[in-house]
Amino acid sequence: MQNKIQTLAIIGVGLIGGSLSLALKAKGAVGRVIGVGRSTANLQQALQLGVIDAVATLEEAARADIIFVATPVAQMPQVFAALAPNLGATSIITDGGSTKQDVIAAARLALGSRFNQFVAAHPIAGTEKTGASAAFATLYEQRKIVICAEAESDSNAVERIKAMWQVTGAHLHCMSAAEHDDIFAAVSHLPHLLAFALVDMLAGMPRADQYFNYAASGFRDFTRIAAGSPEMWRDISAANRVALRQQLQHFRKRLDGFDAWLAAAGPEDIEAIDHVYTRAASARRAWQRHIEHGEPMPLFNNGGGQEE
């Protein structure tokens, strides 16, 4: 490999960090992987499983060729601050956080004039499992990696991070951090908020067990994401609160519309509900064909979509 990474440091050796290590090791694209984390037990397991080659301190990690920060987003500001004083002259810091504007702001603040050594990224991959033992080498194959370069980002650093992710079999997508946060607020953070809100609403009812008793397969799928990590999603909601509020406002306006239609329930109100349900079903089915068979997504509005 031309661009072989001598030392990769993983901060937070869980599913996301560990799987990057295993993917690069499988392709012979990394020399040595060192791991930093809060849980000694998890790091020991990572060592035993060959996910990392050694346990390290943040000070040691700061001098690695590439430092992958794969902690929850809420911990990243402190991690960046701890890395900053010892950061190697040619080291590159990248991350795997689900929000980008806040991570970039934290990196800019902590790294100062070395911010050009930071490249923000978001691998769109995951399973329900967590910890080093959940990591596997093929997690990123055929998955999307969003790279959000800033004006200051060193172009060689950006190219090295792109090359690293390409080795894992992932598809690269480049966009601005603002665009990233807007899109993921709509397709991920808002659905999580809605699922958590619905389950909590039922749990708060005086006869909650009666409601849960009659919940069936539609409810199971709709609320599956509400079984996720409350801490992680709380942090994401807070970190991306501006974009999330914007999507939430759009959605609340739509619910106001539904309330008015259901209250009046005239023929044109039922027609309006029909219109929403029909377009949604059509879009949802088209999306399923898109992800399963690669069929292009049709446009439902007159706006022009564009591929990254």
Added chain:
Amino acid sequence: MQNKIQTLAIIGVGLIGGSLSLALKAKGAVGRVIGVGRSTANLQQALQLGVIDAVATLEEAARADIIFVATPVAQMPQVFAALAPNLGATSIITDGGSTKQDVIAAARLALGSRFNQFVAAHPIAGTEKTGASAAFATLYEQRKIVICAEAESDSNAVERIKAMWQVTGAHLHCMSAAEHDDIFAAVSHLPHLLAFALVDMLAGMPRADQYFNYAASGFRDFTRIAAGSPEMWRDISAANRVALRQQLQHFRKRLDGFDAWLAAAGPEDIEAIDHVYTRAASARRAWQRHIEHGEPMPLFNNGGGQEE
């Protein structure tokens, strides 16, 4: 069988109606099954597959021992009105609709003094497939059937409908129609509305394909129910609009709370989001254990739940 049904008429020979026929036939609990429907092709297929023994008119169906109305709820008023003039003296009409107060009101209106021959029911079962070819004998095994008897309901008729469903391997649950509609508004109709509304919101965006392009597995599960029949869910939303609006109001109030928390984003606001997400995740995981391993649902509120 003591209570063998001589003739069962199925109005609407799809997944729900056809599967009842096949379940009763498999147990030798029915003599002859006749089918009524709008699609000749579907009825011919039902005949070929042995789902029904003969195609019938509504007039003939009205004289069957048991008449199972398994059409969409919006068609039931006309079906009841068509059955009424020829209804056999000892015939029992029952239904499989997803809403109960409106179906009962329609039956009361159409049947008049013969309303005592009607027993409202809702089998909690289904798949994504429709039509007679989707029917199978074990659909109702271990599933719930809600029976909503009214004060006028003939007790022998209620017992016969209960006995019929018990043959299919389903579990019987009895409750009032108002309670049914309230519960299903919360655990089924509202989640459907939310999933349809979210997908339609994305489809309506100027760069909709960009959003759909980054939707992942959480989105897939959350919106699976938005690929369902728009007509059916429009009808259910309209039929159960009073209970649905009530649950929608609760939910909108919760979203107002989220908006306020995200706007302020102080420590106590993040704490409030954490509280909701944590209780929701805890309830969702408990529910999963409940449906998979039969563990009892814990109470999250101080209200006392009760089993039917």
